[in-house]
Amino acid sequence: xxxxxxxxxxxxxxxxxxxxxxxxxxxxxxxxxxxxxxxxxxxxxxxxxxxxxxxxxxxxxxxxxxxxxxxxxxxxxxxxxxxxxxxxxxxxxxxxxxxxxxxxxxxxxxxxxxxxxxxxxxxxxxxxxxxxxxxxxxxxxxxxxxxxxxxxxxxxxxxxxxxxxxxxxxxxxxxxxxxxxxxxxxxxxxxxxxxxxxxxxxxxxxxxxxxxxxxxxxxxxxxxxxxxxxxxxxxxxxxxxxxxxxxxxxxxxxxxxxxxxxxxxxxxxxxxxxxxxxxxxxxxxxxxxxxxxxxxxxxxxxxxxxxxxxxxxxxxxxxxxxxxxxxxxxxxxxxxxxxxxxxxxxxxxxxxxxxxxxxxxxxxxxxxxxxxxxxxxxxxxxxxxxxxxxxxxxxxxxxxxxxxxxxxxxxxxxxxxxxxxxxxxxxxxxxxxxxxxxxxxxxxxxxxxxxxxxxxxxxxxxxxxxxxxxxxxxxxxxxxxxxxxxxxxxxxxxxxxxxxxxxxxxxxxxxxxxxxxxxxxxxxxxxxxxxxxxxxxxxxxxxxxxxxxxxxxxxxxxxxxxxxxxxxxxxxxxxxxxxxxxxxxxxxxx
Numbered sequence: 001x002x003x004x005x006x007x008x009x010x011x012x013x014x015x016x017x018x019x020x021x022x023x024x025x026x027x028x029x030x031x032x033x034x035x036x037x038x039x040x041x042x043x044x045x046x047x048x049x050x051x052x053x054x055x056x057x058x059x060x061x062x063x064x065x066x067x068x069x070x071x072x073x074x075x076x077x078x079x080x081x082x083x084x085x086x087x088x089x090x091x092x093x094x095x096x097x098x099x100x101x102x103x104x105x106x107x108x109x110x111x112x113x114x115x116x117x118x119x120x121x122x123x124x125x126x127x128x129x130x131x132x133x134x135x136x137x138x139x140x141x142x143x144x145x146x147x148x149x150x151x152x153x154x155x156x157x158x159x160x161x162x163x164x165x166x167x168x169x170x171x172x173x174x175x176x177x178x179x180x181x182x183x184x185x186x187x188x189x190x191x192x193x194x195x196x197x198x199x200x201x202x203x204x205x206x207x208x209x210x211x212x213x214x215x216x217x218x219x220x221x222x223x224x225x226x227x228x229x230x231x232x233x234x235x236x237x238x239x240x241x242x243x244x245x246x247x248x249x250x251x252x253x254x255x256x257x258x259x260x261x262x263x264x265x266x267x268x269x270x271x272x273x274x275x276x277x278x279x280x281x282x283x284x285x286x287x288x289x290x291x292x293x294x295x296x297x298x299x300x301x302x303x304x305x306x307x308x309x310x311x312x313x314x315x316x317x318x319x320x321x322x323x324x325x326x327x328x329x330x331x332x333x334x335x336x337x338x339x340x341x342x343x344x345x346x347x348x349x350x351x352x353x354x355x356x357x358x359x360x361x362x363x364x365x366x367x368x369x370x371x372x373x374x375x376x377x378x379x380x381x382x383x384x385x386x387x388x389x390x391x392x393x394x395x396x397x398x399x400x401x402x403x404x405x406x407x408x409x410x411x412x413x414x415x416x417x418x419x420x421x422x423x424x425x426x427x428x429x430x431x432x433x434x435x436x437x438x439x440x441x442x443x444x445x446x447x448x449x450x451x452x453x454x455x456x457x458x459x460x461x462x463x464x465x466x467x468x469x470x471x472x473x474x475x476x477x478x479x480x481x482x483x484x485x486x487x488x489x490x491x492x493x494x495x496x497x498x499x500x501x502x503x504x505x506x507x508x509x510x511x512x513x514x515x516x517x518x519x520x521x522x523x524x525x526x527x528x529x530x531x532x533x534x535x536x537x538x539x540x541x542x543x544x545x546x547x548x549x550x551x552x553x554x555x556x557x558x559x560x561x562x563x564x565x566x567x568x569x570x571x572x573x574x575x576x577x578x579x580x581x582x583x584x585x586x587x588x589x590x
Contacts, residue, residue, distance in 0.1 A: 012305065013047065013049055013050075013051060014048045014050050014064075017045075018043055019043075019044065019048060020292060022042050022064065022195055023038055023039075023042040025079060026041060026072070026079060027234045029078075029079045030079075030081070030092055032091075032092060032375065033089065033092070035224075036152075037089065039074075040088075040552065041066070041071060041085065041088075041089075042064075042066075043066065046066065046067070047066075047067075048064065048065070048066050049064070049065040050062060050064055050065070051062070051063045051065060051161035051193070052405075059075065060217065061073055061074065061075055062074040062075075063179070065116045068180065068181060068182055069082075069083045069084040069180035070082045070176055070177075070179055070180050070572045071084055072085065073170065073176065075169075078377060079391070080132065080146055080169060081093070081146065082146070082170060082176060082177070083143055083144060083145070083170065083172045083177060084143070084177075084180055084183075086134055086143040086146070087142050087143070087185060087186055089140055090134075090141050090143060090188055091141075092134070093127035093131065093132055093133055093134040093143070094126075094127050094131065094133050094134070095125065095134040095135070095136050095141070095143060096112075096117050096118075096124065096134070096135055096136070096165070096166070097117070097120065097135075097136045097137065097138050097528060098112060098116045098117055098118060098135055098136070098137065098138070099116065099118065099119040099137070099138055100137050100138070100326065100329055100330060101326060102116045102543050103137060103144050103145070103171065103172065103173065103326070103329070104170050104173075104208055104316060104317055104322055104323075104325075104326050105316055105414060106135070106144075106145050106171045107171045107172065107173035107174050107322070108316070108318060108540075109381070110168070110225070110321075111147070111150075111165075111166060111167050111168050112135060112145070112164075112165050112166040112168055113163065113164055114156055114159065114161040114162055114163055114164070114165040114494050115161060115162065116165075117161065118158075119161065120239070124153050124156065125153065126153050127149045127152060127153050128149070128152045129149055129150065129151050129152050129155070130148060131148070131149045132146070132147075132148055132302060133146075133147055133148070133149050133166060133239050134146060135147060135166065135168070135171075135251060137185075137329075138191075139189055139190065140185065140188060140189075141188035141189065141190050142184075142185035142186050142187065142188045144171060144172040144185055145170065145172065146168070146171075147166035147167055147168040147169055147226070148166065148167045148169065148170050149165065149166055150163075150164050150165060150166060150167055151163075151165070151483070163456070171187060172184075172394040173322070173325065178209060184329075186558070188590060191406055194240075194529070213572050215386075217429065228446055233570075245334055263314060264314065264315060264316050265316075265348070266317040267310075267311060267314045267316075268315050268316055268317070270304070270305075270308060270310060271300075271310060271312070271315055271317070271323060272299040273303070273361070274301075274303040274310060275323075275327065276354060276355055276358040277300075277339065277360060277361070278295065278299040278300045278302075278303050278352070279332075279333070279348055279355055279357065280355055280358050280360065281360060282299040282301070282302065282303065283295070283299055283345075283348065285350075285470070285574055286345060288347065288348065289336075289338060289344040289345060289346045290344060290345045290475070291342065291343075291344050291345075291484070291517070291522045292320065292321070292343045292344060292345060292485075293482060293484075293485075293520045293522075294325060294337065294522040294525065295345055296310070296312075296320050296484065298525075305361065308492050312484045312525075313484075314480060319485060319486050320484040320485055321343065321486055324343075329553070330354075331349060332348070332349055332352050332354060332355065333345055333348045333349065334347040334348075337546055338517075338548040339517050339518065339549055341480050341488035341518070342517050342518065342520065343485075343491050360552060371418070379524070382520070382521065382569075382570050383483035383520075384519070384520075384571045384572050384573075385480050385481055385482045385483075385520055386480070386481040387478060387479070387480055387481075387494055387576070388413065388478065388479045388481075389414065389476070389477075389478050389488060389493070390411050390412065390413055390476075390477035390478055390479055391411070391412050391413075391414065391417055391474035391476065391477060392409055392410065392411050392412075392474060392475035392477050392491075393406050393408055393409060393410045393475075393477065393478075393527055393577050394408070394474060394475050395406065395408055396447075396448060396471065396473065397448050397470075397473055397474060397560060398421075399444045399447065399448060400421075400424065400444055400445070400448045400470070401420060403424060403427070404423065404424070406420070408421055411477050412474075414471065416469075417448055417470060417471060417474065418467055421466065421467060424468075425439050428442060430442060430445070431459060432521050437462055437463060438460040438461065438463075439460065439461050439462075439463060440459065440460055441458060441459055441460060441461055445461075445466075448470075448473065449461070449466070449473065450470040461492050474493070476491075476492055476493045477489055477490065477491055477492070478492070478493060478494045480494065480518075482520045483520075494518060494576065495512070495515050496515065496575075496576050496577055496578040497513065497515050497516060497518075497519060497566065497572070497577045497578065498513070498514040498577060498578050498579060499511065499513055499559060499562060499577065499578065499579030499580065499581055499582065500512050500582070501557055501559075501582050508555070509555075509557050510553050510554065510555055510556070511551040511553070511554050511555075511556065511557055511558045511559060511562065512551055512552070512553050513526065513551060513553075513554075513562065514543055514546075514549070515549070516552065517549055517550075519572065519576070521570070523550045523551070523552050524540055526552055526565075527539065527540050527552045529565065530552070530556065530558060530561065530562065530565070533561050534556070534561050535556050536554055536555040536556055536558065537548050537554070537555050538552060538554040539552075540551065540552055540553070541553060541555075557562050557582075557583070558586045559579070559580060559582055559583035560583050560584070563577075563580050563583065
């Protein structure tokens, strides 16, 4: 339901009588909540808002917000809790566990198939068809999805755990979750201890003298376990595939098993292989922090077998950021947004069992891996990001935009702003009858678009001037979309790549380049490439006054070479590069 973006139509604060009505509706829908819990969920005095939205399918949905997080949503007069609420009250709904890789498919809009449901030794919860249920990940009681059972527990078991089990309405990582503070699920130990976990912990105690764990950790799952259980759409889940090593079968059998997988499953497996290969052989601790775009385009791409190509769009993840989120959830690595909209890998657990257990495929030697590492920067294919200017509704402009359901901070494209203004003018009959190129200025347009000195003088505006004045008075935003990643919206205008010339001791000049990270460029790669092109020393250092950014410094005035690289090789628009005019003038040869 929220796998795609939705449009907000209205946002209002809930008053006292409406709060009491909502509290009684919540009590009726979820009778297990105590009076104290109801008061926490629907407070008397704290800010509680209701927003009206339309899903991408046109469904009208009411969302209730508390502490800036969506806590409940209502569809056709039925209340549903969000994952934010279920993390506070994890036992509010009957819960069914699934495997961690399945979450990405659910967040992408898939329903939960029964082969992806883990049946615990104590048995499945008893539910009827149409019962509202929570979905958890194995080893953690914190729900990650909300859905409706499409059959009863008896029917599930009678069907041999095949077919669709739950129609999923909302998940962690979907757009409704993104409307909140985007926090991650807490780690909550299961109430019922898994026998297999006990046995495994007991074995570890015998071998290592450690205390047995009381619950199954997500990190205990092997690569084979995850690959097997990620097959959400399959009607059968091969139970012995995770237990049997691939070496046990003949090459013909392995090829046949690989050919039986769908293209999407094969691409998932290729991404897993290249991911662990790159971490094991390519990335060193000294490389961190490492831009995720560099990790994909350089390190992982160099680990791809001959004749194959990584294409995230053909995988089940669709976005490389979601693939990394899954790996981060398994505690293999940690990704952070060091500069807004640009993610980097900041930590890797090289002792993780999956990295230690990964075997480098035949045909890749450690020597060739070292050579590949030297050539990575040159082999990387850079794709310039798509940058779109956006506009935010400011306080002064609220009266002009509230009729269209927008509030302060709503972010719009230029075409959306134009449509809103045109509709406002037409609905208020402000087009001049004698000359339709002009618009009559009413009180709202006067307050929003005219300066005080102009308010007594201007009674009409041309369409173009009306729109340009409107855009000037809105807050600037911009959207950046990197290849294989989700769009990122940032405040203000994007800072250009700044090129300057500085003078050092002995009258020597150096070229300094800043803000490369904002455009998905790895400063170290740029420095290495420039150094090879001009045969001059290049270094990187922290950018003064800018946290978590670095600048490239290279000897001499190298703007000619830099311009050619940025404009021709990287295909960056000239308007996003500042300082090209400082290139040395070429003298005439005599």
